[in-house]
Amino acid sequence: MHAGTWGPGGLDNSFGPVAMYQNGCSEAQGENLAPCFGLQFFGRVEIDGASGVMTVTLKDVDNCDLWSVDIVPQPQARPAVVAQHS
Numbered sequence: 791m792h793a794g795t796w797g798p799g800g801l802d803n804s805f806g807p808v809a810m811y812q813n814g815c816s817e818a819q820g821e822n823l824a825p826c827f828g829l830q831f832f833g834r835v836e837i838d839g840a841s842g843v844m845t846v847t848l849k850d851v852d853n854c855d856l857w858s859v860d861i862v863p864q865p866q867a868r869p870a871v872v873a874q875h876s
Contacts, residue, residue: 795830811848811857825851848873 795815801807810849813831815823823829828851836845848856 796821797829810859813856828852831856 797817798809798812801809813827813829814874815821815827819827826874830851832849834847836847837843838845844861844863845858846861847858850856
């Protein structure tokens, strides 16, 4: 099973996304290519138990890292609990 390959689309700005990395089929290749073209990707998330740093890595089908980012926890940025329901 695999997802199709399409060129990058427009971002829905509802939650303020930022494109930090993109890779996909070229216009010359066309869209919806088979996995043998090497354009199938997956993500891996690791959380360091001591620091709480979350590392998100985008990988290709050969498990090679394409892009990675470390996200540092920001406890002060968490929203307060408004209401709890039992």
